[in-house]
Amino acid sequence: MLNFSSQIYNKILNLAVNSNSVAHCRDYPFFAFNRQKLSFPEIQKYLQEKFKDSSLLYNLYIHFPFCRNRCTFCKYYSEILSKPQIIDDYLDALKEELKLYRTDFSNVKLTSLFIGGGTPTILSEKQIGRFFDVLHNFFWVNKRTQITIEGTPETIKKNLVRRFSEAGVTLLSIGVQSFNDNILRKINRTHSVKDVFRASNLIRNNGIKYFGIDLIIGLPGETFTSYQKTIARALELSPDFIECFLLTLGGDTKIKNRSKITNLDRVIRLFKNELSKEGYCLSWKGNFAMFFKQGINHEALNQHLAGIGSGRVISCLGFGARASSHFFNMAYRNTYGVNKYIQQNKKNHLPPIFYGQRLNNRDLKRKYIISQIGYYRQIDKNIYYNIFNSSIEKDFKEEINHLKQKKIVMEANSRLLWHLDEHEMGHNAFFLHALKYWYDPKYIHRLIKEYNI
Numbered sequence: 001m002l003n004f005s006s007q008i009y010n011k012i013l014n015l016a017v018n019s020n021s022v023a024h025c026r027d028y029p030f031f032a033f034n035r036q037k038l039s040f041p042e043i044q045k046y047l048q049e050k051f052k053d054s055s056l057l058y059n060l061y062i063h064f065p066f067c068r069n070r071c072t073f074c075k076y077y078s079e080i081l082s083k084p085q086i087i088d089d090y091l092d093a094l095k096e097e098l099k100l101y102r103t104d105f106s107n108v109k110l111t112s113l114f115i116g117g118g119t120p121t122i123l124s125e126k127q128i129g130r131f132f133d134v135l136h137n138f139f140w141v142n143k144r145t146q147i148t149i150e151g152t153p154e155t156i157k158k159n160l161v162r163r164f165s166e167a168g169v170t171l172l173s174i175g176v177q178s179f180n181d182n183i184l185r186k187i188n189r190t191h192s193v194k195d196v197f198r199a200s201n202l203i204r205n206n207g208i209k210y211f212g213i214d215l216i217i218g219l220p221g222e223t224f225t226s227y228q229k230t231i232a233r234a235l236e237l238s239p240d241f242i243e244c245f246l247l248t249l250g251g252d253t254k255i256k257n258r259s260k261i262t263n264l265d266r267v268i269r270l271f272k273n274e275l276s277k278e279g280y281c282l283s284w285k286g287n288f289a290m291f292f293k294q295g296i297n298h299e300a301l302n303q304h305l306a307g308i309g310s311g312r313v314i315s316c317l318g319f320g321a322r323a324s325s326h327f328f329n330m331a332y333r334n335t336y337g338v339n340k341y342i343q344q345n346k347k348n349h350l351p352p353i354f355y356g357q358r359l360n361n362r363d364l365k366r367k368y369i370i371s372q373i374g375y376y377r378q379i380d381k382n383i384y385y386n387i388f389n390s391s392i393e394k395d396f397k398e399e400i401n402h403l404k405q406k407k408i409v410m411e412a413n414s415r416l417l418w419h420l421d422e423h424e425m426g427h428n429a430f431f432l433h434a435l436k437y438w439y440d441p442k443y444i445h446r447l448i449k450e451y452n453i
């Protein structure tokens, strides 16, 4: 249990909110606050060594930061696609990035491959073909690898879906956001509700096994009644999973106010009750709720964090502009900006690593705990023991006792359960909780010093 004034915690929180980085609060140590540099040869050597062990499992993430336009609620890094040629240059740069590692990735067992963005479905059929050629040149993608791709409804075309299916894509997820055309126009989406139903049919009928949708909770204009309708319309599509993001304000987000619904907990509860009646299970995904049907590897959808597997620490390798990697005790992020990424890789043959750091064993334990609270609101003590070969109660005696006394944590069989209700799922509350109870005091001291708090 840390012993700082609440003023310090609030100052760190404000720093995170003002830099719009609080959305990444499930990273530990907090990625956005790290200015350390990891040298590329260090990473390269480490990967080369680790990949000799063919029993290890990995997730792979590839970022395509291109969109047709900018949605007003969006906080993710993407750039408006000015000409399709840029994607070809980006694919060349991606190939170059993989080559720069001079590592044999073919031994790597991929649990999942996540192609995210941006809007990866903006790629043409030919570009998708090129992308998968690049990928297969370096990695051995096995039939059991869950391959997920994200897209927008209006970019879904029959031939494109067929191309994905031939390439082994198992899950295609589209950003629906709202079932109200007026709201869609206001938030600058380039699709209509009709496009959603059309895309759903194409995905269902052209060889993709699983289909998912994203919705946003809190958009201006939405009401409790409109969410009742949203759930009914979502169920008409019968998706295999539904991700409900809580609208985050600040930073690059152009929307300034949430919907007038003051009680978002009530909305989340509505989703939970109605969707569970239809057989959906709930899994938290940090600050938002994911409802999924049996069969989906939902852990693979939480691709950004290491340490979330059932009883295993799964590493995630990220490629592309701003992609991040968590690889055992290394965490690093690629450079931002499509042009910079292309220049660095393709023209100058320089690795695109922006920053990163090594984590010690204590950091890894804290990182694991924070990800478990964020994703599952619980920790299985036996699993913790199996991973770290030590007991969580011994490692974090003070923290756990304190949380039990405050009735934030309770014990059930071999699990520690957190009493963070729906209201506590917002970025700020979650970050403050993690900061107060789970950050290393030495790391807090470093932040105080470095950021003059």
Ligand code: SF4
Residues within 6 Å of the ligand: 066, 067, 068, 069, 070, 071, 074, 075, 076, 078, 117, 118, 119, 152, 175
């Ligand atoms: S929400 Fe999706 S489509 Fe809209 S700007 Fe963000 S990444 Fe692009």
